[in-house]
Amino acid sequence: MADVTHTPRVFSGIKPSGGLTLGNYLGAIKKFVQTQDSEMETIYCVVDLHAVTVWQDPADLTHATREVAAGYLASGLDPAKSILFNQSRVSGHAELGWLFNCVARVGWMNRMTQFKEKAGKNAEKQSLGLYAYPSLMAADILLYHATHVPVGEDQKQHVELTRDIASKFNHDFKAEGFFPLPEPVIEGPATRVMNLRDGTKKMSKSGESDMERINMTDDADKIAKKFRKARTDPDALPDNYEGLKDRPEARNLVDIYAALSDTTAEAVITEYAGAGWGQFKPALADLAVDKLAPISEEMARLMADPAEIDRTLAAGADRAREIAEPILSKTFDIMGFVRG
Known part of the structure; x- marks a missing residue:
């Protein structure tokens, strides 16, 4: 199998717990929408099986799953160009996840920093x-022989684990090349969007104050208010990006502006060098309202008709299975299971 070639294919997903924030949009969904127009196949998922690793109220899980899907769609994800579905509709995720539990080593899991942080x-x-x-996450990716995985910096370790699992499986079962070694894709400004009240902390769905984050369901007035009240420092913007090195709140707002305007942080600094926050924050608020308010409005429209969302997810799951089932079947064959 050493000569196996894999179709360039992207897989990524968002967990439906809490609500979508600007961090989800800039760090993930916006890039997903851009990638769907590339030559690579794109598969995007609402990873609801991951959500239940901690307790979820069933009604909340239902709502959150639809809301994430609405966020994808309202941001411009086209289900005709990309496959969009929720993970639990495709049983191969759980099946391959179990097989990978038997490939991954306990020592590998003990090195996963996110478990330590969450536990x-x-x-x-x-x-x-x-x-x-993380073993199920590897299954999510490799069930489709995905070659590229858009992730934030905090998820890079999980893609590295996925590569380790793929390598060990291929070696142990003398199936070199069967599972690809996917590459993490981390690019652009604001890959890690920070808290609006504390620039040293990541923007979180579970932060204590709603003013810490921009929710993708926020209306124009809320978006503008939160940016205008975002914490800054007393100094004006410098004339180079390096000047923001020890100014986390300032750097975060510049990065967000760059990501929303599809430019670089250096270009933003060039434009606003010497400007005070009384000039920059209103400009950022106006930009954010222009880019984000239409998304929140479309999300509200979609959430008013959940049947439309459910139909889209079901159709996407059918397409996902067409790719996943032959790969899963071949995996069982390679491992020696008697089937059929």
Whole structure:
């Protein structure tokens, strides 16, 4: 199998827990929409199986799953160009996830920093799913022989684990080349959007104050208010990006402006060098309203008709299975399972 070639294919997903934030949009969805016009096949997922690694109220999970799908669609994801579905509709994710549980090593899981961060001091009380979910994430990717995975910096470690699992499977079962070694794709400004009240912390769905984040469901007035009240420092903007090195709140707002305007942070600094926050923050607020308010309006329209969302997800799942089922079947064959 060493001569196996793989179709260039992108896979990525967003977990339906809490709500979508500007971080999800700039760090993921906006890039997903841009990538669907490339020559690569694009598969995007609402990873609802990952959501239940911690307790989810069933009604909240239903709502959040549809809301993430609405966020994809309202941002411009075209289900005719990309495959869009929710993970639990394609049983191959869970099946391959179990097979990979038997390939991955406990030591690999113990190195996963996100489990340590999420579990904190109560690791013994966390679900087995939370501990093992990087193995399921590997299955999400490799079930489609995906070659590229758009991720934030904090998820790069999971793509590296996916490569380790693929390599070990290929070696152990003498199936070199069967599973590709996917590449993480991390690019552009604002790949990691930070808290509007504390630039040293990532923007989070679960932050204490709603003013810390931009929700993708926020209307124009809320978006403008949050940016105008975002924490800054007393100094004007410098004449070069390096001048923001020790100014996390300032750097975050410049990065967000760059990402929303499809330019570079250096270009933003050039334009606003010497400007005070009384000039920059209103300009950022206007830009954000222009870019984000139409998305929140379309999300509201879609959420008013959940049947439309469900039909889109079901159709996407049918297309996903067409790719996944032959790969999963071949995986069972390689491992020696008696089937059929």
